[in-house]
Amino acid sequence: MLNQAAHLSEKTFADDIPQAATRDGFGTGVIEAGKQDERVVVLCADLKESTRAEEFEKQFPDRFVEVGVAEQGMATIASGMAAAGKVPFIASYAAFSPGRNYEQIRTTIALNRMPVKICGMHAGVSVGPDGATHQMLEDIGMMRMLPGMTVIAPGDAEEARKAVVAAAKTDGPVYIRFGRAATPLFTTTQTPFSIGKALALFESEDPRVAILSTGSLSYAALEAAHALSNDGIGSLVLHVPTIKPLDTEAVIDAAKRVGRIVTVEEHQVAGGFGSAVAECLGEHHPVPLMRLGVADQFGQSGTPDELLTHYGLNATHIEEVVRAMLKK
Amino acid sequence: MLVTDDQIQALEKQAEATRETVIKMLVEAGSGHTAGPLGMADILTAFYFHILQHRPDEPLWEGRDRFILSNGHICPVLYATLAHAGYFPVEECLTLRKFGSRLQGHPERARLPGLETTSGPLGEGLAQAAGIAYAFRMDEKKQRVFCAMSDGEQEEGNTWEAVMFAGKNKLHNLTAIMDRNNIQIDGMTEDVMPLEPLADKYRAFNWHVLEVNGHDIMAFIQAIEEARAVYEKPTLIIAHTIPGKGVPEIEFDYHWHGKPPTKEEGKRFLKEIRTMSGKLPHEYA
Numbered sequence: 310m311l312n313q314a315a316h317l318s319e320k321t322f323a324d325d326i327p328q329a330a331t332r333d334g335f336g337t338g339v340i341e342a343g344k345q346d347e348r349v350v351v352l353c354a355d356l357k358e359s360t361r362a363e364e365f366e367k368q369f370p371d372r373f374v375e376v377g378v379a380e381q382g383m384a385t386i387a388s389g390m391a392a393a394g395k396v397p398f399i400a401s402y403a404a405f406s407p408g409r410n411y412e413q414i415r416t417t418i419a420l421n422r423m424p425v426k427i428c429g430m431h432a433g434v435s436v437g438p439d440g441a442t443h444q445m446l447e448d449i450g451m452m453r454m455l456p457g458m459t460v461i462a463p464g465d466a467e468e469a470r471k472a473v474v475a476a477a478k479t480d481g482p483v484y485i486r487f488g489r490a491a492t493p494l495f496t497t498t499q500t501p502f503s504i505g506k507a508l509a510l511f512e513s514e515d516p517r518v519a520i521l522s523t524g525s526l527s528y529a530a531l532e533a534a535h536a537l538s539n540d541g542i543g544s545l546v547l548h549v550p551t552i553k554p555l556d557t558e559a560v561i562d563a564a565k566r567v568g569r570i571v572t573v574e575e576h577q578v579a580g581g582f583g584s585a586v587a588e589c590l591g592e593h594h595p596v597p598l599m600r601l602g603v604a605d606q607f608g609q610s611g612t613p614d615e616l617l618t619h620y621g622l623n624a625t626h627i628e629e630v631v632r633a634m635l636k637k
Numbered sequence: 638m639l640v641t642d643d644q645i646q647a648l649e650k651q652a653e654a655t656r657e658t659v660i661k662m663l664v665e666a667g668s669g670h671t672a673g674p675l676g677m678a679d680i681l682t683a684f685y686f687h688i689l690q691h692r693p694d695e696p697l698w699e700g701r702d703r704f705i706l707s708n709g710h711i712c713p714v715l716y717a718t719l720a721h722a723g724y725f726p727v728e729e730c731l732t733l734r735k736f737g738s739r740l741q742g743h744p745e746r747a748r749l750p751g752l753e754t755t756s757g758p759l760g761e762g763l764a765q766a767a768g769i770a771y772a773f774r775m776d777e778k779k780q781r782v783f784c785a786m787s788d789g790e791q792e793e794g795n796t797w798e799a800v801m802f803a804g805k806n807k808l809h810n811l812t813a814i815m816d817r818n819n820i821q822i823d824g825m826t827e828d829v830m831p832l833e834p835l836a837d838k839y840r841a842f843n844w845h846v847l848e849v850n851g852h853d854i855m856a857f858i859q860a861i862e863e864a865r866a867v868y869e870k871p872t873l874i875i876a877h878t879i880p881g882k883g884v885p886e887i888e889f890d891y892h893w894h895g896k897p898p899t900k901e902e903g904k905r906f907l908k909e910i911r912t913m914s915g916k917l918p919h920e921y922a
Contacts, residue, residue, distance in 0.1 A: 381795040382801075385799070389766060389768020393772035393776075395772050
């Protein structure tokens with residue numbers, strides 16, 4: 310059953326659950342952050358509409374900086390603005406930022422300890438028809454390797470809003486990944502969020518598997534848990550929006566209590582969220598583990614649903630994996 | 638910013654002392670870059686002993702001008718200059734590149750007071766300087782932002798992204814200084830990847846461009862003054878310098894871009910600097 314403390318949407322399992330893209334949460338969150346702190350500025354590399362930075366520009370024209378198609382420039386100019394006391398959010402597609410400007414982020418933001426907030430849009434295969442070049446599947450791995458970098462993949466637009474507001478209040482650099490496609494809004498304004506904290510979304514009385522998920526696929530994890538529950542198979546769904554620093558306490562606790570773990574993410578299996586969980590459990594509490602993600606492949610054109618289905622990133626496949634795991 | 642002949646002489650003497658420190662540092666470190674640091678000694682001396690508004694005993698003073706070193710590999714001359722200016726003891730210069738030192742092989746801002754950025758990977762300094770200048774203008778702060786960069790890093794795309802940004806935004810509080818010494822690791826710049834006409838290129842991007850002899854401290858200070866008076870554009874000062882300046886046997890030789898002198902070479906180089914290549918007697922030479 311749903312964890313009451315998570316205050317999830319009453320429509321969580323309804324067919325007409327409202328949807329929004331996590332990037333929409335960037336748009337609302339960064340305006341909120343901008344109202345709270347006048348040091349907040351937004352830099353954009355010729356993608357203000359699709360990154361949802363446009364509304365910020367309308368509200369705070371003097372604090373919006375258009376750098377043109379120049380992601381390396383965007384990261385380094387933001388580093389300079391942070392050095393001069395600003396709290397810069399840089400928004401582009403994840404394939405280009407951090408995809409193209411990784412070294413600039415590494416040197417002038419991470420090593421240089423500048424509180425720049427890197428916002429990577431259009432992450433994952435759910436970008437859809439744009440195809441593999443624009444479907445960033447390596448960003449979590451790249452960013453979680455950087456010392457001092459916080460890495461967040463919000464579960465829905467509401468949580469994305471909270472993550473952006475929270476990121477503005479931290480002293481360090483933060484990477485937040487957002488998706489293009491509209492996904493179910495399963496959290497509410499009351500749902501707790503704090504950086505570094507995992508949140509149980511669903512827990513049966515006698516869970517036999519723990520599904521640990523990050524990003525908007527946490528909704529697929531919830532759907533899978535719901536279907537399994539209807540079939541008498543208990544599970545725990547632990548939503549882990551912050552991949553770094555990982556909530557190791559919650560992850561280890563899930564492993565200890567449940568004994569079997571499935572991880573779910575819209576990212577390469579290598580190096581991402583599942584890897585972070587495997588590293589943690591391998592050292593502290595090894596249990597049987599299955600990691601769902603994109604298995605050493607690039608994406609391709611298609612609709613988000615077609616692609617998520619093709620790469621096994623939906624509730625049906627999660628359910629199959631859980632059933633197969635329980636048979637072993 | 639009037640400057641007298643006496644002041645110029647004092648600055649020249651200081652630059653010589655800085656060069657000596659650089660040679661000693663490199664010999665002691667056993668690795669590092671020689672040509673660039675010697676070539677920029679005059680300009681860095683002009684900055685830290687005459688041009689910059691700064692407080693060595695209060696490195697994070699809010700009102701300071703910002704000096705960004707983009708080509709971090711010439712940091713021996715920045716470290717030596719900062720030390721001579723009073724940021725830290727000159728003796729600490731001999732810890733360059735050693736384990737536990739604040740004087741990393743390439744500058745790390747968080748380790749050493751006085752550094753404004755972390756640098757080494759090329760082509761990133763001008764954009765950071767432009768970001769600072771842009772933010773200063775937003776906040777109506779009057780300080781100036783200076784960025785020293787190499788000619789070789791004009792080959793980096795990131796540099797030109799910053800050139801466009803600064804030109805677009807008319808960042809008059811930003812002055813870039815290009816160390817035009819014509820060498821890079823693999824040879825002469827015009828052989829590796831021709832850069833000329835550099836002045837025309839920057840002008841085409843809406844910059845004001847000046848060219849000076851980078852070893853003529855008076856001329857350099859005057860160029861910085863002219864840049865202050867240009868209100869509609871950022872300024873680039875192309876400073877023509879001699880790589881390895883002060884040690885005739887290595888001047889202009891690109892092989893000295895990325896290697897340090899041996900102990901024996903170091904002794905010889907110090908003598909050349911102290912005697913201006915035999916033109917002056919020197920009690921320690």
